[in-house]
Amino acid sequence: MGVDERLAAAHPFVPSADARAVVLVEGISDQVALEALAERRGRDLDAEGISVVPIGGAQALGRFLNRFGPQGLDVRLAGLCDAGEERDFRRALERAGLGSDLTRAEMERLGFYVCVADLEDELIRALGAASVEQVVAAQGDLGSFRTLQKQSPWQGRTIEEQLRRFMGSGGRRKIRYARLLVDALDLTHVPRPLDLVLAHVGRELTSAR
Known part of the structure; x- marks a missing residue:
């Protein structure tokens, strides 16, 4: 577990009470990057009811899926992980009842994206x-x-x-x-996983209105 994952685990982030969507990421650096990108795209995640939540490492994903997923608060979910943690993310999604034998494409349809190596x-x-x-x-x-x-x-x-x-x-x-x-970053050359995970929650919330 890296420094930012340890910090995330030691200081759990609590989403706002009116959050309508939660993006689950491994560490604080992922949270910082996504929030900075949203800002550069002219988006106000707080106003949209979107919280980016660092979970403190991939092994904690199941706990957060239980908390925010269909068996918990049932908010819209998305996520971002490193390639090395893809297997852990896939298994957690499957255990949470969000699919079985998930491929990467199926994970993306759920809103969960994988960095080629890492952020x-x-x-x-x-x-x-x-x-x-x-x-x-x-x-x-x-x-x-x-x-x-x-x-x-x-x-x-x-x-x-x-x-x-x-x-x-x-x-x-x-x-x-x-x-x-x-x-x-040149905003015409943003890493695909970062751009798509933010687009996913924005698209999902727009369609829900």
């Missing part, structure tokens, strides 16, 4: 390594990144791999850069 990988690929380095430099972190590049486990790796490792290290760096990288 950082999606954002780095969308921006390009050169643009991400510019963000790192603007934050005064380029020296720390160059130090990581010189470390033997990371020498010879692609710059994308090095950047992904850098984002995932250093305490709360992952959370801080989630917002910074989303703010740097």
